[in-house]
Amino acid sequence: MGRMMLKNWLALLTAVFIGLSLAVISIVPPSPQGLDTPDDQFSSARAMVDVRMIAAAPHPTGSEENAKVRTYLAGQLTALGMDVDISASTLPEKALARLNRWSGQSKTEQPIYNVIGVLPGADRTKPALLLMAHHDTVWASPGSADDTVGIASILEIVRAVNETGQPARDLIVLFTDGEEVGLSGARHFFSENPLRNKVGAVINFEARGGGGTANLFQTSEGNGDAARLFARAVRQPSGNSAATYIYRILPNDTDLTPALKGDYAAYNIANIGKAEYYHSPKIDADALSESTVQHMGSQGLDLTRALLSADGFPRKKPDATFFDLFGLWTVIYAPVWGWAFLGVTLLCYILPLRRDMLRKDTLVGAVKMVGFMVIGGVVLFGLNALSGGGSGADYYDRLAAIPRLEAVAGLTIFAVFFGTFGRSQLSENGVLGATLPLFILAVAGQSIAPTATYFISLTVLLCAIATFIRRSKQTETYGQWISAAVAAILIGYMVSFGHLLMLGVGPDLPSVAILPAALAVLAILPLWRGLPKRVVTVASIASLGLAIAIALWIRLDPIASTVPLY
Ligand SMILES: [Zn+2]
Incomplete structure (x- = not known):
């Protein structure tokens, strides 16, 4: 392995490690604060005293327990002046x-x-x-x-x-x-x-x-x-x-x-x-x-x-x-800034434009990215059906399956990434091509629902800036590290965003996870150097097989012991 190649893998692994750490920081809530927390600050330990009193028993509307809770709450509010x-x-x-x-x-x-x-x-x-x-x-x-x-x-x-x-x-x-x-x-x-x-x-x-x-x-x-x-x-x-x-x-x-x-x-x-x-x-x-x-x-x-x-x-x-x-x-x-971001994105790609830009590998990059999203979305849909999702499924049993559904989604994304991008390194033109479908999505999102699609326009902007730096003669030496920094931020954001999406709509619409996945993939493409065919095939089949196994486990296991009793 050449030194350049080694540096590339190091940049990629660093980006993935920092990205996953950032995701953990955003997914894990802050530490509880004890009873000795200063009085003017919020202490979860003090709040838990009330939680234990109130949640001692079920207290639905009209129940005796509900009356007790009501009396307790009125007393607490009175004590607060x-x-x-x-x-x-x-x-x-x-x-x-x-x-x-x-x-x-x-x-x-x-x-x-x-x-x-x-x-x-x-x-x-x-x-x-x-x-x-x-x-x-x-x-x-x-x-x-x-x-x-x-x-x-x-x-x-x-x-x-x-x-x-x-x-x-x-x-x-x-x-x-x-x-x-x-x-x-x-x-x-x-x-x-x-x-x-x-x-x-x-x-x-x-x-x-x-x-x-x-x-x-x-x-x-x-x-x-x-x-x-x-x-x-x-x-x-x-x-x-x-x-x-x-x-x-x-x-x-x-x-x-x-x-x-x-x-x-x-x-x-x-x-x-x-x-x-x-x-x-x-x-x-x-x-x-x-x-x-x-x-x-x-x-x-x-x-x-x-x-x-x-x-x-x-x-x-x-x-x-x-x-x-x-x-x-x-x-x-203000949402209108999204247009400025998209304008800067265009400039970053147009300014270093050379005649060789619109070549075959641009098209290959675009086709691979579209393929990644379409195949990923379809496989996620299929595996969700295999796991017992869809109409007739117990809503709460599906909620209980969310961690496993997230594992299915993660493995699927992994498998489809290896299947589409695994073997080869995309040229700069290829990366440009892969950006194109997401840039179009960003423009559509900015036109229809700019407050909902900021994460697409900001992703293409950051990736475009990194590309611009990589392509400039003066800065190409540290271009790789700029790309790694962008990849770390976007992996971190998209993993935590995808997690919230899965919690919100995962049991019904797991296919949506392919969008944050595609945006994270776009960020790591400049660092991806490709792996031998056999490695890629094994990784792809193994992760898809595991995804299928987990989907079947979700389908076949008994209904969760946590589901409501009504
Ligand atoms: Zn509620």
């Missing part, structure tokens, strides 16, 4: 039918109770900030995550806020009832309760699973100002405008849905991870990841403080493009 009101209403018919189905009873009426606390601010004429979470659970689930993680986070946030003196404006806490049977408590508050007119901004806290990072996944429409405030204030951020865009299209609802009809600046933060515990009878306080509580609470506290002290609440402005970079900080810009 809040004026407490228990606001009663009745469960709508459809919601009651669902509750009756769960309980096997045939009640004709069911009262529900929102627990509301008001912490008076220095200026009571200012619009108030509302923090909300639901205090009911689904049937037979202790619900330490859904939504005790939200309730306990709010209690700890208010406690920390109290430590720094009276807030500038009113802080209202709303613990809703009947969320799991049709958002009933939230619907009542936002249509009937006079306090709704005092509210100017809302943060809702939710849970989907027993762990993972907490993410800003939904905002009010016209989030330009709101997202900028989040970007400025939140120190361990997680969330992006692709998620907020996609969530607007999906039919899913939380307590924030009725709030979004009002004219509020609104944020929805939920943890996503350990998906097998979603609505599970097994999600007690011990099964909940404490680091998840810390991540939800620290973001919630930063956001709460910023909103309480803001002169005015965020106003409707055109949506922003934003995303957290490895959970370390938030990148935010």
Whole structure:
């Protein structure tokens, strides 16, 4: 092996190692903070005391346990210096039918109770900030995550806020009832309760699973100002405008849905991870990841403080493009910048244009990239069907299979990469060709949904800059290392992004994982030197075989012990 070749493999392996480390940094929530955490900061250990009390037993709407939790919460809010009101209403018919189905009873009426606390601010004429979470659970689930993680986070946030003196404006806490049977408590508050007119901004806290990072996944429409405030204030951020865009299209609802009809600046933060515990009878306080509580609470506290002290609440402005970079900080810009990025991308390819650019290997690169995406997408679709996905599958059993579905996706991507790009090194023209389909996707994305497709335009931009440097005579010596740095960043981002995609839609649409995979592949192509035919064939067949075996395992194993009991 020549020295140049060795340097190349070293650059590639370094990029992969740093990339995977960056992915771990963004996928793993921050460390829990103990009982000795300074009083004005968020401590997951303190919040866990409430989690243990509240999630001691399942407490669905109308149950005796629910009444106990309600009393406990009212006591906690009073102890925090809040004026407490228990606001009663009745469960709508459809919601009651669902509750009756769960309980096997045939009640004709069911009262529900929102627990509301008001912490008076220095200026009571200012619009108030509302923090909300639901205090009911689904049937037979202790619900330490859904939504005790939200309730306990709010209690700890208010406690920390109290430590720094009276807030500038009113802080209202709303613990809703009947969320799991049709958002009933939230619907009542936002249509009937006079306090709704005092509210100017809302943060809702939710849970989907027993762990993972907490993410800003939904905002009010016209989030330009709101997202900028989040970007400025939140120190361990997680969330992006692709998620907020996609969530607007999906039919899913939380307590924030009725709030979004009002004219509020609104944020929805939920943890996503350990998906097998979603609505599970097994999600007690011990099964909940404490680091998840810390991540939800620290973001919630930063956001709460910023909103309480803001002169005015965020106003409707055109949506922003934003995303957290490895959970370390938030990148935010107006979507129109995407066009500038695409312009610079074009220039980086056109400026060093030589006559030999549009040769056969350009076409080969383009065909290989399209092949990678199409074959990868089709194989992922097929393996999902083989694993028992599709209509008729148990929704919660599929959620429990997500880690294995991610393994299937990873192995498939590996196999298809080896099959398409494995054997040979692409020339610079070939890399240019491979960029082309993704550049077209970036232009289409920028035209249709720029806030959702930033990761495509930024990828082609970074790769184009690296290509420009590699192709320039003055800089080609360290061009390889620039490419390695770009590859590290993009591998890190795309692995964590793909992980969130799999958690969000993986059991139904695993084929979407091929898009972040293609973008990461684009970044490593300049470093890829090709492997002997036999190595490539063995690697490709072995990983595909393993993917098939795992898919069959998912199909044939008994239904997960964590699935809900209703
Ligand atoms: Zn919930």
